[in-house]
Amino acid sequence: MNSLIGRGAETARLEALVDAIREQGDALVVRGAPGIGKSALLAVAAARARSGEVTVSSTSGVQSETHLPFAGLYQLVHPLLGSADDLPARQRDALLGAFGMVDVSSPEPFLIALAVLNLLGEAAADQPLLMIVDDVQWLDRPTTEVLGFVARRVRSEPIVLLLAVRDGHPTSLDDGDVAELRLTGLGPHDAEKLLDSRAPALPVGMRWRVLAEAAGNPLALVELPRALAAASTGNLEFLPLTARLERAFAARLALLPPGTRLLLLAAAANDGPDLAAALRAAAIVAGAGTTAHALLPAVEAGLVRADADGIHFHHPLVRSAVYQKAGPADRLAVHAALAEVHEASPDRRTWHRAAAIVHRDDSVAAELEQVAARARRRGAITVAVSALRRAAEVSEDPGGRVERLLRAAELCFELGRTGQIAELVALAEPELEGDRQQARLTWLKEVLEENRHEGPPRIKRLIAAAESAADRTLALNFLRAAALRCWWTDSGWDLRQQVVTMAQRVADGPDDPELLQILATVSPVESGALVVERLTALRGRRFEAPTARILGTAGSAMGAHDLAVPFLNAAIADLRAQGRLGLLAQALVSLVWSLLFCGDAPGALLAAEEAERLARETGQTRWQSAAYAGQAMVAGFRGEEAQGVALAAESQRTLGARAHSSAAALIAHARGVIALGAGRHEDAYGHLRRLFDPADVAFHPVTRLWAIADLVDAALPAHRDEIAPLLAEAEEIATRTPASLLHQGLRYARALLADDERLYQEALNAEPWPIGRARLTFAYGVWLRRRRRIQEARVPLRTARDSFDALGLLAWGEKARQELRAAGEVSDLRVSSGVDRLTPQELHIARLAANGLSNREIGQQLYLSHRTVSTHLYRLFRKLGITARGQLRDALGPSAYVG
Secondary structure: OHHHOOOHHHHHHHHHHHHOOOOOOEEEEEEEOOOOOHHHHHHHHHHHHHHOOOEEEEEEOOHHHOOOOOHHHHHHHHHHHHHHHHOOHHHHHHHHHHOOOOOOOOOOHHHHHHHHHHHHHHHHHHOOEEEEEEOHHHOOHHHHHHHHHHHOOOOOOOEEEEEEEEOOOOOOOOOOOOEEEEOOOOOHHHHHHHHHHHOOOOOHHHHHHHHHHHOOOHHHHHHHHHHHHHOOOOOOOOOOHHHHHHHHHHHHHOOOOHHHHHHHHHHHHOOOOOHHHHHHHHHHHHOOOOOHHHHHHHHHOOOEEEEOOEEEEOOHHHHHHHHHHOOHHHHHHHHHHHHHHOOOOHHHHHHHHHHOOOOOOHHHHHHHHHHHHHHHHOOOHHHHHHHHHHHHHHOOOHHHHHHHHHHHHHHHHHHOOHHHHHHHHHHHHHHOOHHHHHHHHHHHHHHHOOOOOOOHHHHHHHHHHHHHOOOHHHHHHHHHHHHHHHHHOOOOHHHHHHHHHHHHHHOOOOOOHHHHHHHHHHOOOOOHHHHHHHHHHHOOOOOOHHHHHHHHHHHHHOOOHHHHHHHHHHHHHHHHHHOOHHHHHHHHHHHHHHHHHHOOHHHHHHHHHHHHHHHHHOOOHHHHHHHHHHHHHHHHHHOOHHHHHHHHHHHHHHHHHHOOHHHHHHHHHHHHHHHHHOOOHHHHHHHHHHHHOOOOOOOOOOHHHHHHHHHHHHHOOOOHHHHHHHHHHHHHHHOOOOOHHHHHHHHHHHHHHOOOHHHHHHHHHHOOOHHHHHHHHHHHHHHHHHOOOHHHHHHHHHHHHHHHHHHOOHHHHHHHHHHHHHOOOOOOOOOOOHHHHOOHHHHHHHHHHHOOOOHHHHHHHHOOOHHHHHHHHHHHHHHHOOOOHHHHHHHHHHHHOOO
């Protein structure tokens, strides 16, 4: 193929992907400028796949379809929808609801994506599958997001995704998770070879002009000779390459009959390749019948082709040239005609009506609101935002215009699109009407400026906004935001008390979960006993996922991690089933710390790894940073110093300049634990002491209390006197709160600081949490050995060693072995097990399988296809040296526990 001259390496890479499809799936984004050869490479891959008995499914983005939710996805998967009934019911309904085939209420986008992943996986089980998507930049946003989800999860499936994207067009595939192949211009030799193959008779001067103008772009090398030959001056003005190519196509358009140009304009403006629709629209505009024969001159000119599927432009730039070359009046007339043609399709009709007017029209605005409502019900929030924004643009009534802009901004909040929120807020603000709109705008501004740490002034404004909000839900939103800011930075008791008082007035009774979360966040010490009492009373009751998450967060915020875990586990199970990955990431981050403090280090690592991945996928950098900090903390306990240091640095980097005291405290605590595990006590003390210094950004009045045991270990013996006042302050705080983790740390500190065996015994008798108990047992053994009670010391040291090994705290297990050797007892190094060789995802799958879940159930929990789960199980069985699921629990040992 002449169009592939100079593309040997790129062609080989795509052919290799297709050839390896049976062993491993993959995804590849092909990027480049218009005309650079993306489509030609995709055609090579498709031909290679068909010759190798690989099923090929393809679609291409169309610029006029970007506002039609899931239009591109439907084109891609509709041949596979016959097997949709085999999907889990919730996934099936979400997918068919997205296509408008069943009536569902607002399916979660990630459920739709999981349904597509499973649908493709089932099809690929019969025959490998190559999915080709050209012009991704013109796909509707919901389709692109589904493709991104699938692309990150096909490595264990016989599926390859090839996605072509034009340079300069941002998409949801831009986060770097998917491999890229970037196409650049041809080298001089290959450019000359291609030009000579297509235009061998060019005069020398024109030949060098084309080579210079084309700059190695293959499409330009083919099209510019025609344009230069047709130009009266034999010349073209200097324009950016895309514009030059559009001019090249436009030159051929000028030679077509008027009827052909009108038909092409109707096809370019239409949202799809339907030739019949284009013919009808052209006939309406012309006032006379139009037949397919009018298309022949365009076919002969190489601008379009027609087949059973309809009319297809030779290149997206042809469509662009057709549309841009037409006058404004012609474009408006064609859109009006297409609105009439699509009378039976409300969404298409409305979008064309909106494109056919240059004035404000409330009837069009009302129809666009209905489009937004339908898109929202189908899970296409991005389309709903576009519809509401266009509705605002054509609204005659200022109040209605602002209402639509605010609703669009609130939907953007659901998506986490702060950039769009800022733009919509700026448009709405000048025309605000009434207190309610003002309150909603204030809330949106708070969302926008969440990472601005203005301290007490911002908190005061939020309290005032809550007082003036007539709506209870909105008032609680403001109070939760104020509470969060109180948590981030010490704001003083007077201000926190105002938040508490206001929340108690607004809340729906003393057991209102939102009130409990606010109390635990704003006054975890002062309200600690009350929160613990109410959480204990609520334990065992069934709550909706968001409410259960709030209750779990309340428990973890005040150090009652044993109470937090059941609520968080319940919330996570429901959020998984509902596909609400944004909230799921947040709940998993809270679970990380609760599991770790309760003694499930393997579970904490799994939660942290998944939380980081989902937070990255849903664009929540603050939660991603916290997940990295959790992974760093676990690495510190496991003795993986290099890994822990890297993760802590990644946590800091992800957070960037948005660091506040609670985030800085998590990172400093993790770094302290890493240094402590590595035996660098002075470094550990330096990191941990920051949590207790009010002048340091890492100072946090609450989370510092969870680090007391670590501080004492790092401080002794060199800094014993320095920590005495810090511990005295913590003792005073402990008289006012029952927070389990604080009292555990103080029991540990008292035992280590006093030369009194009775304190060790009392602490051990009172300590129910596994890690705390293991550390106390170890400290007691060290205390006995240092008093030359060698025989007695060996017993607690052995117990501590075995406990640390079972808990996965490898660094501490090694400390116990060193102490045993000092006590004259040989203690073999811990032998690495198959469990240590499992990746976090493999361990997660293994734990779920060990607890009786099927491959499909595991896939639904982890947002993987059940076939991917099967592949992971096959690999992890080999690592564990087992052959059946029934052996998993024994092979995993303590790691098999799922909270």
